[in-house]
Amino acid sequence: MLQRTPLFAAHQRSQARFVTFGGWELPVHFTSIVEEHLAVRRAAGLFDISHMGEFLVTGPGAGDFLNHALTNDVARLAPGQGQYTLLCNARGGVVDDLYLYRLKPDDYLLIVNAARIPADWEWLQAQVDHAPTPGAFKLRNASAEHGAVAVQGPRVAEFMDRVIPGGSIGGALAPRVTALQKNQIGGFVFRGGSLWVARTGYTGEDGFEVFAPADMIEAVWERMLEVGAAHGLQPAGLGARDTLRTEMGYPLYGHELSEDLTPLEAGLGAFVSFDKGEFLGRQPLVTQKTFGVARRCVAFRVTERSAPPRPGYPICRPGPERDRLGMVVSGTQSPSLGVGIGMGYVGVDFAKPGQALTILIRGQAAPAVVVRSPSTSRAGRERRPRPPRQNRVDQGSES
Amino acid sequence: MSNVPADLKYAKSHEWVRVTGDIATVGVSDHAQQELTDVVFVELPAVGRALKAGEACAVVESVKTASDLYAPVSGEVVAVNPDVVADPARVNRDPYGGGWFFQIRLTRPEELTSLLDAAAYRAQIGSA
Numbered sequence: 001m002l003q004r005t006p007l008f009a010a011h012q013r014s015q016a017r018f019v020t021f022g023g024w025e026l027p028v029h030f031t032s033i034v035e036e037h038l039a040v041r042r043a044a045g046l047f048d049i050s051h052m053g054e055f056l057v058t059g060p061g062a063g064d065f066l067n068h069a070l071t072n073d074v075a076r077l078a079p080g081q082g083q084y085t086l087l088c089n090a091r092g093g094v095v096d097d098l099y100l101y102r103l104k105p106d107d108y109l110l111i112v113n114a115a116r117i118p119a120d121w122e123w124l125q126a127q128v129d130h131a132p133t134p135g136a137f138k139l140r141n142a143s144a145e146h147g148a149v150a151v152q153g154p155r156v157a158e159f160m161d162r163v164i165p166g167g168s169i170g171g172a173l174a175p176r177v178t179a180l181q182k183n184q185i186g187g188f189v190f191r192g193g194s195l196w197v198a199r200t201g202y203t204g205e206d207g208f209e210v211f212a213p214a215d216m217i218e219a220v221w222e223r224m225l226e227v228g229a230a231h232g233l234q235p236a237g238l239g240a241r242d243t244l245r246t247e248m249g250y251p252l253y254g255h256e257l258s259e260d261l262t263p264l265e266a267g268l269g270a271f272v273s274f275d276k277g278e279f280l281g282r283q284p285l286v287t288q289k290t291f292g293v294a295r296r297c298v299a300f301r302v303t304e305r306s307a308p309p310r311p312g313y314p315i316c317r318p319g320p321e322r323d324r325l326g327m328v329v330s331g332t333q334s335p336s337l338g339v340g341i342g343m344g345y346v347g348v349d350f351a352k353p354g355q356a357l358t359i360l361i362r363g364q365a366a367p368a369v370v371v372r373s374p375s376t377s378r379a380g381r382e383r384r385p386r387p388p389r390q391n392r393v394d395q396g397s398e399s
Numbered sequence: 400m401s402n403v404p405a406d407l408k409y410a411k412s413h414e415w416v417r418v419t420g421d422i423a424t425v426g427v428s429d430h431a432q433q434e435l436t437d438v439v440f441v442e443l444p445a446v447g448r449a450l451k452a453g454e455a456c457a458v459v460e461s462v463k464t465a466s467d468l469y470a471p472v473s474g475e476v477v478a479v480n481p482d483v484v485a486d487p488a489r490v491n492r493d494p495y496g497g498g499w500f501f502q503i504r505l506t507r508p509e510e511l512t513s514l515l516d517a518a519a520y521r522a523q524i525g526s527a
Contacts, residue, residue: 032436307440333439
């Protein structure tokens with residue numbers, strides 16, 4: 001049985017085309033993927049992300065529990081701040097990648113992938129007894145009570161203060177929504193109800209994610225479109241969400257990440273804090289860091305006209321023998337660049353930027369090159385990467 | 400709503416056929432291009448290739464997905480459209496005109512009778 005978000009009826013009214021994703025029936029596009037993609041790069045796009053899961057961890061032991069369960073350093077978060085982090089298994093494999101927000105000194109919000117809600121919940125519950133102070137916090141799955149939207153693009157800041165007027169009432173102190181800094185989260189009042197607004201996203205553009213009670217989210221969605229339309233805002237589906245994140249090199253669970261791949265192999269070492277003390281998966285990750293990884297996730301760009309690369313296509317060594325080096329895990333035609341782009345796993349010897357690769361696209365060899373991408377570079381997601389532009393060939397050359 | 404010109408024949412797999420003498424021009428329907436959206440790549444059969452009705456003979460790829468195109472009737476490929484290879488978005492802009500795929504010389508013209516007319520195709524895609 002497919003699940004539907006609180007915005008399903010609104011999407012139907014907007015003539016959305018639907019697709020199944022992680023057990024949910026979600027819009028793949030409203031007009032076209034390319035049009036929505038370019039709207040986000042040039043103006044603004046509005047995404048329904050209500051399928052994502054929300055877990056709340058509260059109490060004096062919450063911070064210690066999370067710092068033991070997750071790879072990034074929770075102690076670096078002041079109230080009102082968030083960070084990208086990973087949940088690993090005992091082998092250092094990735095159970096999920098998520099955003100962790102510290103709402104109040106002892107209250108934390110985890111935003112997890114829809115398809116991973118059951119796995120995350122089970123694994124986190126299994127860790128409760130191993131927490132430094134097992135009785136001093138509560139863990140709650142609040143996914144069903146929440147709806148969420150992401151509003152992304154360079155013009156978003158022009159209209160967000162009119163969508164959600166007033167200053168913050170919780171989390172980060174902000175006289176208005178657009179005063180929130182990257183990765184900050186604040187509580188705000190919208191039509192008498194309260195919701196959380198974070199300055200984050202998954203597109204590489206400036207933007208916000210709004211987490212609200214399920215019965216409030218449609219009013220937020222409608223108000224965004226009403227106010228944002230004059231600034232180029234349009235609804236955008238999962239198709240554009242995927243092409244946008246692929247251009248930025250951001251991982252998607254089930255593609256770049258799995259329980260058999262580690263954050264170091266995925267190029268996410270910047271989000272693993274080795275010096276914070278013990279945490280789940282630390283030992284195998286220390287070993288991997290010491291001796292080095294054997295395979296690595298790389299971003300690549302196809303250098304000649306070709307059909308789009310797609311997940312599952314072989315990555316080969318250039319040359320007539322076509323020795324297999326690995327496999328494409330994400331791939332598409334970049335709407336910004338007009339060429340095939342993607343990510344895949346290859347042996348470390350073939351993972352350096354500039355390395356020539358061959359992608360086998362339905363049996364035909366397409367030449368490609370490993371490129372730096374914002375999320376696999378040292379700077380990672382901590383700073384806002386600039387979006388790729390039509391006229392710039394190497395999408396990550398500045399990072 | 401999709402455009403379904405009355406003077407064309409259609410295959411259930413969403414190709415259209417325009418017959419002039421013993422030459423059939425083939426493309427994909429407006430309905431098909433709306434489903435695909437954002438066509439970014441088209442691969443056509445070689446001129447001279449003999450096609451059997453129902454044979455996969457071309458590929459059309461959008462940002463979203465890759466789809467095979469099937470020969471609606473049997474014949475020899477006598478021409479392909481280089482413009483749709485160079486500018487695949489023609490399939491979206493002008494599916495019945497500049498977005499045509501290839502032409503074949505019919506070897507079994509009687510197969511044309513098994514194709515759908517506009518009314519039957521409209522019924523198949525649920526378009527009023």
